[in-house]
Amino acid sequence: MIREFGQPGDLGWVVQAHGEIYAREYGYDLSFELMVARIVTDWAGDHDPARAAAWIAELDGRRVGSIFCVGDTDRDTAVLRVLLVEPIARGTGLGGRLVDTCIEFARKAGYRRMTLWTTDSLVAARKLYLGRGFTLAAEEPLRRFGVDVIGQTYELSLVD
Numbered sequence: 001m002i003r004e005f006g007q008p009g010d011l012g013w014v015v016q017a018h019g020e021i022y023a024r025e026y027g028y029d030l031s032f033e034l035m036v037a038r039i040v041t042d043w044a045g046d047h048d049p050a051r052a053a054a055w056i057a058e059l060d061g062r063r064v065g066s067i068f069c070v071g072d073t074d075r076d077t078a079v080l081r082v083l084l085v086e087p088i089a090r091g092t093g094l095g096g097r098l099v100d101t102c103i104e105f106a107r108k109a110g111y112r113r114m115t116l117w118t119t120d121s122l123v124a125a126r127k128l129y130l131g132r133g134f135t136l137a138a139e140e141p142l143r144r145f146g147v148d149v150i151g152q153t154y155e156l157s158l159v160d
Contacts, residue, residue, distance in 0.1 A: 002094075002101055005054035005066070013056075014040050014066045018084055022145070026121055029146030039081050043068055053105050057085065057094050064089035067098040069105050072115065078106035078158070080116040083125060090124070099128050107158045114158055120150035129154050 019033030043054060047070065057065030068081040080102050085095040106114050118125060120139070134154040142151045 001058045002055050002065075002097055003058065005056050005068075007056070010056055010063070011040055011044055013063050014082060014084070017063070017066070017086065018082065021084065021086065026119075026145075027147050032145040035145075036082055039068065039070075043070055043081075051109050053102075055098060055101055057089065057098055059089050059092070059094070065094050065098055067102045069102045069109075069114075071111075076112040078102075078109065078111035078114045080114055083116075083128075095124070095128050096131075099132060103132060103156070103158070112157070112159050114156045116154050118152050118154070119144075120152055126152075129156075132156065 015033060015037045018036040019030070022028040022032050043052060052068075052070045054068040055066065056063050064086040065084055067083045070079050070081055071077070072079050080099070083095065083098060083102075085098070103114060114134075115137070116129065116134070118129075120126070134156045136152060137155045138153040140151050142149055144151070
């Protein structure tokens with residue numbers, strides 16, 4: 001099940017789950033969890049519900065995934081943020097459903113394009129993005145979150 005973000009505990013769960021999973025799976029340090037905390041609190045503190053939304057995926061009543069759609073400084077561009085699917089829910093199609101929900105919202109909100117930033121190590125997420133028409137717009141090697149990564153920016157046109 002995918003529901004709108006906003007129940008007690010959602011904020012903390014998104015931050016904690018990202019911090020724990022990315023540390024375990026990719027060796028990311030606390031700076032990654034801090035970045036996620038800023039994204040979540042910025043969204044929760046001040047967003048226009050007509051232009052920004054977030055969702056939680058649940059499996060048997062337990063939170064197992066998240067995704068946010070926020071506006072960029074360019075009013076025509078939506079940004080996909082903090083996609084996460086816990087290991088127990090991977091392979092169920094939930095990640096794809098979260099991405100589809102985010103894209104659908106962005107289209108209905110009137111955005112003309114969507115972007116996202118990720119790293120090359122997130123292979124399963126990249127497959128979700130590419131399968132929905134995102135294209136790689138830029139990449140660069142970086143030292144972030146305590147590890148060396150290849151940062152990647154993807155774009156998707158939301159107009160036909």
